[in-house]
Amino acid sequence: MxxxxxxxxxxxxxxxxxxxxxxxxxxxxxxxxxxxxxxxxxxxxxxxxxxxxxxxxxxxxxxxxxxxxxxxxxxxxxxxxxxxxxxxxxxxxxxxxxxxxxxxxxxxxxxxxxxxxxxxxxxxxxxxxxxxxxxxxxxxxxxxxxxxxxxxxxxxxxxxxxxxxxxxxxxxxxxxxxxxxxVASPDEPAAPRRAIDGPLRVLYVGRLSPRKGPDLVIEAAAQLRAADQPVRLTLLGAVFEGYEWFERELRDQADSAGVEVDFAGFHPDIWPFLADADVLVVPSRVDEPFGNTAVEGVLALRPVIASDSSGLREAAGGYETTALVPAGDARAIAAALTDFRERWDRIVDAVDESRAEALRRHAxxxxxxxxxxxxxxxxxxxxxx
CATH class of the missing domain: 3.40.50.2000 (Glycogen Phosphorylase B;)
Known part of the structure; x- marks a missing residue:
């Protein structure tokens, strides 16, 4: 040429x-x-x-x-x-x-x-x-x-x-x-809340599918509610065509458990939802080649809970503000959410350092x-x- x-x-x-x-x-x-x-x-x-x-x-x-x-x-x-x-x-x-x-x-x-x-x-x-x-x-x-x-x-x-x-x-x-x-992110993401006043705001981002595990987050939220820990959950994502039955099951699960869930649907701009959240959960049951969503959570100055498996371990590992839990374990997700809430002051102090490391790894x-x-x-x- x-x-x-x-x-x-x-x-x-x-x-x-x-x-x-x-x-x-x-x-x-x-x-x-x-x-x-x-x-x-x-x-x-x-x-x-x-x-x-x-x-x-x-x-x-x-x-x-x-x-x-x-x-x-x-x-x-x-x-x-x-x-x-x-x-x-x-x-x-x-x-x-x-x-x-x-x-x-x-x-x-x-x-x-x-x-x-x-x-x-x-x-x-x-x-x-x-x-x-x-x-x-x-x-x-x-x-x-x-x-x-x-x-x-x-x-x-x-x-x-x-x-x-x-x-x-x-x-x-x-x-x-x-x-x-x-992984792109805003130049100046919104800072996390200095204190958790009222419900813990939990966010899930991704397909609404059994493989991705949004039902595990609802179950974890139900466990927190049973322990008198208020929580508000947002599911940001939609189903594949033909999987509408799964969304109906999620809605029924939330209603039965008495968990406040906002089914927000799909939005291409996830950053406003991360800004409104306290914690991001990435609960995949199956292997993930990587984990863009987990990195986006770190870049948004939010603590992240992710399954300790496959590429998610590479995406979310090595940060003070992330927690890796066994895949498919709603009880472990609930425990990690409780731990973040109890250590909130230290988590907030560490989010800037975590973001800087994520920018270095994934610019x-x-x-x-x-x-x-x-x-x-x-x-x-x-x-x-």
Whole structure:
């Protein structure tokens, strides 16, 4: 590539919401726009992410693509799986052929066709793995990871993700690099309350799903209420389509326990909710590749309780203002909430130091520099090959 030619980078992502991997896709796009590259992002639908990407200077195209969801792996879902597979294959082939990008950045493992199509088209691909379930079936993990052997390089978001990948597919792990998520925050987050007057304000942020454990927070709040410790809980998030039954169960659980719960729904801007909270709880029952939400809590000057497992241990560990508890243990969450309340003066005194450490570990500028290095380095290699 000549020095004055403008690079073209194609980013591919399986959704248009604004949860963890969506936010990282946006950060990656911003990094590449800042480099002067032409950045084109392929999505399967319009949404909040689409608008944010265009505001950041990226081009967005909406095309059919195969996105692996559990619903597709059922007898009822198989016709849609085959339809999406063939439509997605053709759309990917045409888009790469028309753009002729210098590199294709494949975000997440659930869009498996893209590394293969890029390879067939003679285009370098970099896969960014945001998923890791060490407790899952190793054969299933190997199947999910294997299409990304067609990529020339793989990025993972934690050491835990790398070790999960190594256990399932060592050949892919050998060409993988850890790039910790960059997590943005307000320049001057609201200070925590100096004293807990009235109910303890507890916040949950994330999908309303059994895997994420919001029911555990309701149960913990019920235990505090039974011990005459007032608590007010906010659940910030929504269900996947088809999981409306779980939200109904959560509402019934809160009503039965007499716990005050605000079902706030999904909001792309979480910072006002963190400003109004005293403590953030991240209670995932299952493995998490990382834990953006936990880092956001620390950056917001709020103490955080997180499950002591998987990538959450890397995200929330090592801070004076965080507590790691056994996954799936509502009693441990309740005990940690009580402990924070009893040590509130010391917690408040330590939140600034915790924020400074989180900024050092997860500055968006560091993440963007890493993405530019891996992606644009790849294009330079391709040009000189």
């Amino acid at each position: 000549s020095g004055d030619a403008r690079r073209i980078v194609l980013l591919v992502h399986p959704g248009a919401e604004m949860f963890g991997s969506d936010r990282m896709l946006l950060e990656s796009a911003i990094a590449l726009v800042e480099s002067g590259s032409r950045v084109v992002v392929a999505l399967p639908s319009r949404g909040l992410l689409d608008r944010e990407l265009r505001a950041a200077g990226a081009e967005v195209v909406v095309i059919p693509m195969l996105v692996l969801r559990k619903v597709l792996l059922t007898p009822r879902g198989l016709p849609r799986l085959f339809r999406d597979m063939f439509r997605g294959l053709g759309a990917a082939w045409r888009l790469i052929g028309s753009l002729r990008p210098d590199v294709v950045y494949v975000s997440t493992i659930i869009i498996p066709q893209w590394p293969l199509v890029a390879r067939l088209r003679g285009t370098r691909a970099v896969s960014h793995v945001h998923e890791a379930e060490a407790s899952g079936n190793r054969l299933v993990n190997r199947i999910l990871y294997s299409p990304h052997l067609a990529s020339q390089q793989t990025l993972v978001n934690s050491r835990f993700s790398l070790e999960t990948l190594r256990a399932a597919l060592p050949a892919l792990a050998r060409r993988s690099h850890v790039v910790y998520n960059g 968006p500028s560091e993440y963007r520099a890493s993405i530019r290095s891996h992606l644009l380095g790849a294009t330079d290699d391709a040009a000189s090959a």
